[in-house]
Amino acid sequence: MKTQNQTYYHKISSLFLLIFIFFGCQEKKISPVKGNLKAYADESVYNLILKEKNTFEALYPDAKISVEPLTAREGIAKILNKEIKIFICSRDFNREELEFIKKQQSGLESFKFCYDAVVAIVAKENSLTQIRLDDLKKALLGEKKDFTIIIPQKNSGVYEFLKTDILEGKEPSSSVKVVASEFDVKEQVLKNKNSIGLMGLNILKDTSNVTILKIGYTRNTLEPEAFYQPHQAYMINGSYPLTRTIYALLNEIGLGLASGFVTHLTSFQGQEVVKNNNLGPAAIPVKLISGQK
Numbered sequence: 001m002k003t004q005n006q007t008y009y010h011k012i013s014s015l016f017l018l019i020f021i022f023f024g025c026q027e028k029k030i031s032p033v034k035g036n037l038k039a040y041a042d043e044s045v046y047n048l049i050l051k052e053k054n055t056f057e058a059l060y061p062d063a064k065i066s067v068e069p070l071t072a073r074e075g076i077a078k079i080l081n082k083e084i085k086i087f088i089c090s091r092d093f094n095r096e097e098l099e100f101i102k103k104q105q106s107g108l109e110s111f112k113f114c115y116d117a118v119v120a121i122v123a124k125e126n127s128l129t130q131i132r133l134d135d136l137k138k139a140l141l142g143e144k145k146d147f148t149i150i151i152p153q154k155n156s157g158v159y160e161f162l163k164t165d166i167l168e169g170k171e172p173s174s175s176v177k178v179v180a181s182e183f184d185v186k187e188q189v190l191k192n193k194n195s196i197g198l199m200g201l202n203i204l205k206d207t208s209n210v211t212i213l214k215i216g217y218t219r220n221t222l223e224p225e226a227f228y229q230p231h232q233a234y235m236i237n238g239s240y241p242l243t244r245t246i247y248a249l250l251n252e253i254g255l256g257l258a259s260g261f262v263t264h265l266t267s268f269q270g271q272e273v274v275k276n277n278n279l280g281p282a283a284i285p286v287k288l289i290s291g292q293k
Helices: 004-022 043-059 072-080 095-104 133-140 157-166 182-191 232-236 257-265 268-276
Strands: 035-042 063-070 086-089 109-123 130-132 148-152 177-179 195-200 210-212 214-217 226-228 243-250
Touching: 035 043, 035 072, 035 257, 043 063, 043 109, 043 157, 043 182, 043 195, 043 243, 043 257, 043 268, 063 072, 063 257, 072 086, 072 095, 072 157, 072 243, 086 257, 109 157, 109 182, 109 232, 109 257, 109 268, 130 133, 133 148, 133 157, 133 214, 148 157, 148 182, 157 195, 157 243, 177 182, 182 195, 182 210, 243 257, 257 268
Parallel strands: 035 063, 035 086, 130 214, 148 177, 148 195
Antiparallel strands: 086 243, 109 195, 109 210, 109 243, 214 226
16 A cells, blocks of 8 residues: 555656656647646745746746735635636645545645744734743633734634644634734734734745744653744754645646646755745755754
8 A cells, every 4th residue: 555655756756757748749739838827825825936936937938827825715615616727725635625526536636845834923022932832722712811812814724724733623712813814914913012923934024023933832741841943944844833734736637837837846946945935845855954942
Protein backbone atom coordinates (compact mmCIF):
# COMPACT_ATOMS: atom_id res chain seq x y z
CA MET A 1 0.00 0.00 0.00
CA LYS A 2 1.37 3.44 -0.89
CA THR A 3 2.00 5.92 1.90
CA GLN A 4 0.52 9.42 1.73
CA ASN A 5 3.95 10.86 0.84
CA GLN A 6 4.47 8.28 -1.91
CA THR A 7 1.07 9.09 -3.38
CA TYR A 8 1.79 12.82 -3.19
CA TYR A 9 5.20 12.60 -4.90
CA HIS A 10 3.69 10.25 -7.51
CA LYS A 11 1.18 13.01 -8.33
CA ILE A 12 3.95 15.58 -8.71
CA SER A 13 6.11 13.22 -10.81
CA SER A 14 3.17 12.42 -13.06
CA LEU A 15 2.48 16.12 -13.56
CA PHE A 16 6.10 16.79 -14.54
CA LEU A 17 6.04 13.80 -16.92
CA LEU A 18 2.89 15.05 -18.62
CA ILE A 19 4.43 18.49 -19.12
CA PHE A 20 7.57 16.90 -20.58
CA ILE A 21 5.45 14.85 -22.99
CA PHE A 22 3.49 17.95 -23.92
CA PHE A 23 6.54 19.78 -25.23
CA GLY A 24 6.83 17.19 -28.00
CA CYS A 25 3.30 17.95 -29.19
CA GLN A 26 3.46 21.35 -30.86
CA GLU A 27 -0.06 21.08 -32.30
CA LYS A 28 -1.72 21.17 -28.89
CA LYS A 29 -4.07 24.13 -28.37
CA ILE A 30 -3.62 24.22 -24.61
CA SER A 31 -0.29 24.69 -22.91
CA PRO A 32 1.07 24.57 -19.37
CA VAL A 33 3.26 27.61 -20.13
CA LYS A 34 1.15 29.74 -22.49
CA GLY A 35 -2.18 31.52 -22.31
CA ASN A 36 -4.20 33.36 -19.70
CA LEU A 37 -5.23 32.17 -16.25
CA LYS A 38 -7.14 33.65 -13.36
CA ALA A 39 -5.77 32.13 -10.17
CA TYR A 40 -7.27 32.51 -6.71
CA ALA A 41 -5.43 32.52 -3.40
CA ASP A 42 -6.37 32.44 0.25
CA GLU A 43 -5.92 35.89 1.80
CA SER A 44 -3.12 34.55 4.01
CA VAL A 45 -0.84 33.73 1.07
CA TYR A 46 -2.09 36.25 -1.49
CA ASN A 47 1.15 38.27 -1.35
CA LEU A 48 3.23 35.10 -1.81
CA ILE A 49 1.22 33.94 -4.84
CA LEU A 50 1.67 37.34 -6.48
CA LYS A 51 5.44 36.78 -6.25
CA GLU A 52 5.10 33.23 -7.57
CA LYS A 53 3.09 34.57 -10.49
CA ASN A 54 5.78 37.16 -11.29
CA THR A 55 8.49 34.46 -11.20
CA PHE A 56 6.45 32.16 -13.45
CA GLU A 57 5.73 34.90 -15.99
CA ALA A 58 9.43 35.86 -16.09
CA LEU A 59 10.25 32.24 -16.95
CA TYR A 60 7.41 31.92 -19.47
CA PRO A 61 6.63 35.30 -21.13
CA ASP A 62 3.69 33.83 -23.07
CA ALA A 63 1.85 33.09 -19.81
CA LYS A 64 -0.32 35.77 -18.23
CA ILE A 65 -1.74 35.08 -14.76
CA SER A 66 -3.93 37.32 -12.66
CA VAL A 67 -4.35 36.56 -8.94
CA GLU A 68 -7.37 37.40 -6.81
CA PRO A 69 -7.79 36.89 -3.04
CA LEU A 70 -10.65 34.77 -1.69
CA THR A 71 -11.61 33.53 1.74
CA ALA A 72 -11.02 29.82 2.30
CA ARG A 73 -14.72 28.96 2.32
CA GLU A 74 -15.46 30.94 -0.85
CA GLY A 75 -12.54 29.41 -2.73
CA ILE A 76 -13.37 25.84 -1.71
CA ALA A 77 -16.99 26.32 -2.77
CA LYS A 78 -15.97 27.74 -6.15
CA ILE A 79 -13.52 24.98 -6.98
CA LEU A 80 -15.95 22.23 -5.89
CA ASN A 81 -18.55 23.81 -8.17
CA LYS A 82 -15.97 23.95 -10.98
CA GLU A 83 -16.21 27.72 -11.24
CA ILE A 84 -12.44 28.15 -11.01
CA LYS A 85 -9.40 26.09 -12.05
CA ILE A 86 -6.99 26.74 -9.20
CA PHE A 87 -7.21 27.85 -5.59
CA ILE A 88 -4.24 28.07 -3.23
CA CYS A 89 -5.85 27.39 0.12
CA SER A 90 -4.91 27.35 3.80
CA ARG A 91 -6.34 23.86 4.17
CA ASP A 92 -6.88 20.67 2.19
CA PHE A 93 -10.27 19.24 1.25
CA ASN A 94 -12.02 17.90 4.35
CA ARG A 95 -13.69 14.50 4.61
CA GLU A 96 -17.10 15.75 3.48
CA GLU A 97 -15.60 17.52 0.47
CA LEU A 98 -13.54 14.46 -0.49
CA GLU A 99 -16.69 12.34 -0.41
CA PHE A 100 -18.40 14.89 -2.68
CA ILE A 101 -15.43 14.80 -5.09
CA LYS A 102 -15.50 11.01 -5.17
CA LYS A 103 -19.25 10.92 -5.72
CA GLN A 104 -19.06 13.46 -8.53
CA GLN A 105 -15.96 11.78 -10.02
CA SER A 106 -14.69 15.29 -10.64
CA GLY A 107 -10.97 14.50 -10.54
CA LEU A 108 -10.12 17.48 -8.36
CA GLU A 109 -6.62 17.20 -6.87
CA SER A 110 -4.66 18.82 -4.08
CA PHE A 111 -0.90 19.35 -3.86
CA LYS A 112 1.01 20.26 -0.72
CA PHE A 113 2.60 23.65 -1.35
CA CYS A 114 4.06 25.27 1.78
CA TYR A 115 3.86 25.77 5.54
CA ASP A 116 2.35 28.99 6.81
CA ALA A 117 1.84 30.42 10.30
CA VAL A 118 -1.06 32.15 11.97
CA VAL A 119 0.64 34.82 14.07
CA ALA A 120 -0.44 36.74 17.16
CA ILE A 121 0.49 40.43 16.93
CA VAL A 122 0.33 43.41 19.28
CA ALA A 123 1.15 47.07 18.80
CA LYS A 124 4.75 48.02 19.64
CA GLU A 125 3.49 50.14 22.54
CA ASN A 126 2.19 46.95 24.15
CA SER A 127 4.78 45.39 26.49
CA LEU A 128 3.62 41.85 25.72
CA THR A 129 6.22 39.71 23.90
CA GLN A 130 4.87 36.20 24.39
CA ILE A 131 1.72 34.31 25.31
CA ARG A 132 0.93 30.78 26.39
CA LEU A 133 -1.18 28.80 23.96
CA ASP A 134 -3.61 27.90 26.75
CA ASP A 135 -4.10 31.59 27.57
CA LEU A 136 -4.72 32.35 23.91
CA LYS A 137 -7.37 29.60 23.81
CA LYS A 138 -9.02 30.98 26.95
CA ALA A 139 -9.11 34.47 25.42
CA LEU A 140 -10.67 33.12 22.22
CA LEU A 141 -13.33 31.34 24.29
CA GLY A 142 -14.03 34.43 26.39
CA GLU A 143 -12.61 32.88 29.57
CA LYS A 144 -9.71 35.36 29.81
CA LYS A 145 -10.46 39.04 29.32
CA ASP A 146 -7.14 40.78 29.92
CA PHE A 147 -7.10 41.94 26.30
CA THR A 148 -9.25 42.05 23.18
CA ILE A 149 -8.75 39.36 20.53
CA ILE A 150 -9.16 40.43 16.89
CA ILE A 151 -9.67 37.85 14.13
CA PRO A 152 -10.88 37.87 10.51
CA GLN A 153 -14.38 36.85 9.52
CA LYS A 154 -16.01 33.43 9.68
CA ASN A 155 -15.29 32.46 6.05
CA SER A 156 -11.56 33.09 6.41
CA GLY A 157 -8.94 30.38 6.65
CA VAL A 158 -7.68 31.84 9.95
CA TYR A 159 -11.13 31.59 11.55
CA GLU A 160 -11.54 28.00 10.31
CA PHE A 161 -8.08 27.05 11.58
CA LEU A 162 -8.68 28.53 15.03
CA LYS A 163 -12.06 26.84 15.36
CA THR A 164 -11.00 23.43 14.03
CA ASP A 165 -7.39 23.05 15.14
CA ILE A 166 -7.08 25.24 18.24
CA LEU A 167 -10.56 25.33 19.79
CA GLU A 168 -11.45 21.71 18.91
CA GLY A 169 -14.60 22.67 17.00
CA LYS A 170 -15.86 25.37 19.36
CA GLU A 171 -16.81 28.80 18.06
CA PRO A 172 -14.83 31.81 19.30
CA SER A 173 -16.60 33.83 21.99
CA SER A 174 -18.85 36.76 21.14
CA SER A 175 -16.31 38.89 23.05
CA VAL A 176 -13.82 38.33 20.22
CA LYS A 177 -13.79 41.18 17.71
CA VAL A 178 -14.36 39.93 14.15
CA VAL A 179 -13.24 42.13 11.25
CA ALA A 180 -13.90 41.93 7.52
CA SER A 181 -10.64 40.31 6.43
CA GLU A 182 -7.08 39.47 7.45
CA PHE A 183 -5.95 42.70 5.82
CA ASP A 184 -7.93 44.63 8.48
CA VAL A 185 -6.52 42.84 11.53
CA LYS A 186 -3.29 44.81 11.82
CA GLU A 187 -5.08 48.14 11.34
CA GLN A 188 -7.46 47.33 14.19
CA VAL A 189 -4.61 46.20 16.47
CA LEU A 190 -2.86 49.53 15.96
CA LYS A 191 -6.06 51.33 16.95
CA ASN A 192 -6.52 49.23 20.10
CA LYS A 193 -3.27 49.04 22.07
CA ASN A 194 -4.70 46.42 24.45
CA SER A 195 -5.51 43.91 21.71
CA ILE A 196 -4.01 40.82 20.11
CA GLY A 197 -4.64 40.20 16.43
CA LEU A 198 -4.48 36.82 14.68
CA MET A 199 -3.63 36.70 10.98
CA GLY A 200 -1.45 34.99 8.37
CA LEU A 201 2.29 35.69 8.61
CA ASN A 202 2.66 36.44 4.89
CA ILE A 203 0.28 39.40 5.06
CA LEU A 204 2.62 41.26 7.40
CA LYS A 205 4.72 43.20 4.90
CA ASP A 206 5.80 45.70 7.55
CA THR A 207 6.37 44.69 11.18
CA SER A 208 8.01 47.92 12.31
CA ASN A 209 4.96 48.96 14.36
CA VAL A 210 3.88 45.54 15.67
CA THR A 211 5.41 42.70 17.69
CA ILE A 212 4.90 39.08 16.71
CA LEU A 213 4.35 37.17 19.93
CA LYS A 214 6.13 33.96 20.81
CA ILE A 215 3.67 31.14 21.55
CA GLY A 216 4.39 28.87 24.52
CA TYR A 217 3.24 25.33 25.21
CA THR A 218 4.47 21.96 26.45
CA ARG A 219 5.11 19.56 23.57
CA ASN A 220 5.07 16.48 25.80
CA THR A 221 5.36 15.48 29.46
CA LEU A 222 9.12 14.98 29.17
CA GLU A 223 9.85 18.54 28.05
CA PRO A 224 9.41 21.88 29.86
CA GLU A 225 7.22 24.60 28.37
CA ALA A 226 8.95 26.43 25.53
CA PHE A 227 8.05 29.53 23.51
CA TYR A 228 8.36 29.52 19.73
CA GLN A 229 8.40 32.19 17.04
CA PRO A 230 7.04 31.45 13.54
CA HIS A 231 10.47 30.68 12.06
CA GLN A 232 10.68 28.51 8.94
CA ALA A 233 12.32 25.61 10.79
CA TYR A 234 9.63 25.63 13.47
CA MET A 235 6.89 25.63 10.82
CA ILE A 236 8.48 22.76 8.92
CA ASN A 237 9.04 20.55 11.97
CA GLY A 238 5.74 21.50 13.59
CA SER A 239 7.20 23.12 16.72
CA TYR A 240 5.35 26.40 16.20
CA PRO A 241 1.83 25.53 17.39
CA LEU A 242 -0.10 27.76 14.95
CA THR A 243 1.41 26.20 11.81
CA ARG A 244 -0.83 25.42 8.82
CA THR A 245 -0.19 23.54 5.59
CA ILE A 246 -1.07 25.41 2.40
CA TYR A 247 -2.39 23.40 -0.56
CA ALA A 248 -2.76 24.09 -4.28
CA LEU A 249 -6.19 22.80 -5.31
CA LEU A 250 -6.46 22.01 -9.01
CA ASN A 251 -9.50 21.59 -11.24
CA GLU A 252 -8.40 21.30 -14.85
CA ILE A 253 -9.19 18.91 -17.67
CA GLY A 254 -6.12 18.39 -19.82
CA LEU A 255 -2.74 19.97 -19.34
CA GLY A 256 -3.30 23.70 -19.31
CA LEU A 257 -1.82 26.74 -17.64
CA ALA A 258 -3.32 25.92 -14.23
CA SER A 259 -1.44 22.60 -14.20
CA GLY A 260 1.73 24.37 -15.30
CA PHE A 261 1.40 26.91 -12.50
CA VAL A 262 0.85 24.18 -9.87
CA THR A 263 3.95 22.41 -11.19
CA HIS A 264 5.89 25.66 -10.79
CA LEU A 265 4.61 26.19 -7.23
CA THR A 266 5.84 22.75 -6.20
CA SER A 267 9.10 22.90 -8.15
CA PHE A 268 12.51 23.93 -6.81
CA GLN A 269 12.10 27.46 -8.20
CA GLY A 270 8.63 27.84 -6.72
CA GLN A 271 9.80 26.54 -3.35
CA GLU A 272 12.71 29.00 -3.40
CA VAL A 273 10.13 31.80 -3.60
CA VAL A 274 8.44 30.28 -0.54
CA LYS A 275 11.73 30.13 1.35
CA ASN A 276 12.67 33.70 0.42
CA ASN A 277 9.35 34.89 1.84
CA ASN A 278 9.94 33.32 5.26
CA LEU A 279 7.45 30.48 4.90
CA GLY A 280 8.26 26.78 4.95
CA PRO A 281 8.78 24.82 1.71
CA ALA A 282 6.58 21.71 1.78
CA ALA A 283 7.00 20.15 -1.67
CA ILE A 284 10.75 19.53 -1.64
CA PRO A 285 13.12 18.31 1.09
CA VAL A 286 14.83 21.13 3.01
CA LYS A 287 17.65 21.29 5.51
CA LEU A 288 16.47 22.59 8.87
CA ILE A 289 18.54 25.27 10.57
CA SER A 290 17.78 25.87 14.22
CA GLY A 291 16.74 29.38 15.13
CA GLN A 292 16.12 31.28 18.33
CA LYS A 293 13.13 30.20 20.42
